[in-house]
Amino acid sequence: MAMNDADYMLPCGRDVETVWDRLTTVDAGAADEHDLSCPHCAATRDSLCALRSAVDELAAETVEPPSDLVGRIMSAVRADSRRRDMLPLPSQAPNEARISAQAIASVLRFAADTVEGVRARRCKVRQSGSPDSIEVELSIAVSYRGLAAGAYDLVRERVANAVAARIGVRLSRLDIVVADVFDA
Amino acid sequence: MTVLTRTDDGIRVTFRCERCLGICEGMSEEERERMVTQAETVLDDATLVARSRDGDMQSYEALVRRYQGPMYRLALRMLGSSGDAEDAVQEVFLIVWRKLPQLQEDRAFVGWLYRTTTNRCLNVIRARRPQADVELDEHESTNTRTRPEHAAEVSEQMAALGQALTELTPEQRACWLLREVHGRSYDEIAQTLGTTTQAVRGRIARARAQLAEVMAPWR
Structure with missing residues (x-):
């Protein structure tokens, strides 16, 4: 259906959009002579007000998706993701143990989060020279209100501790990149 | 310890x-x-997005929980069917997960989510065009049947508005919903639909005029 702007021109020469734009002006009591006297504008204004209140109701609508939708989405996401980037763990040959870089990253992000005013963002984990050591590049966001003195050293210390105590490998290199600030 | x-x-x-x-x-x-x-603090979107890009599913799940509601409500109004809306939202979050590494800017996530959902809905509508009339009626009734408690709460005006929305073109409906209900910017809507902000303003103005006519009995 082709629609023409002229369809919405009122007999008085104003169009619907003009009436809409003037709604707040009229509400505020600053109506002009035409607003007050024109029956076409008045009728359109009433319709638009009815629309506005229905829209408020629509915008406040709280129809929620079914409660199992998150579960369904996450199963699809999990099925879609393959474990990539497996890194070796110290183990006795021929029994090999490996860990995914993602698992290491989530432990290390967690460790960095424990420092006040710091939120870990991206965490890239690579194997360095020997099988029992890793290199990490960690990007963090810092609070511009609540960052403690020595916070970066503390991040370094907590991450290094977590690598040793929770993963069981050595940290040969840790680059910390401040990627953002947050307001909290 | x-x-x-x-x-x-x-x-x-x-x-x-x-x-x-x-x-x-x-x-x-x-x-x-x-x-x-x-x-215990609530993590901001940018942090959750950055972690999700690293493949952290827990962070992605938090984003899904945060945004499934608005995406579902948009899809429901676009498609007029709760079943189709669920499928669309599920599809959208999977597409977004797959394409996360391509996202340039963590802060652009929500706009991107709206864009993906809108386009997904428009594709679904295009695919079902031929039997659109039959389908809409059918879906309408399923919808009321499965959500009677909701149907009862809704005012007559809003029911009329809901019905009038189905009579807009899908593109008009998308523009109008994104702007008036979801508060997205004209720029973003224009990008979403591959058009100009001028064209978006025009579509919204026409949609508003059309909807206002339907509201006439309640004035």
């Missing part, structure tokens, strides 16, 4: 110290206390 357990109800992520595997070592009592308090 204690371990840190992480629970995530979608609104906040809580870490609980139960039995530690090392992180707590060397921390004072005060530091541990603060760690637990701090962990």
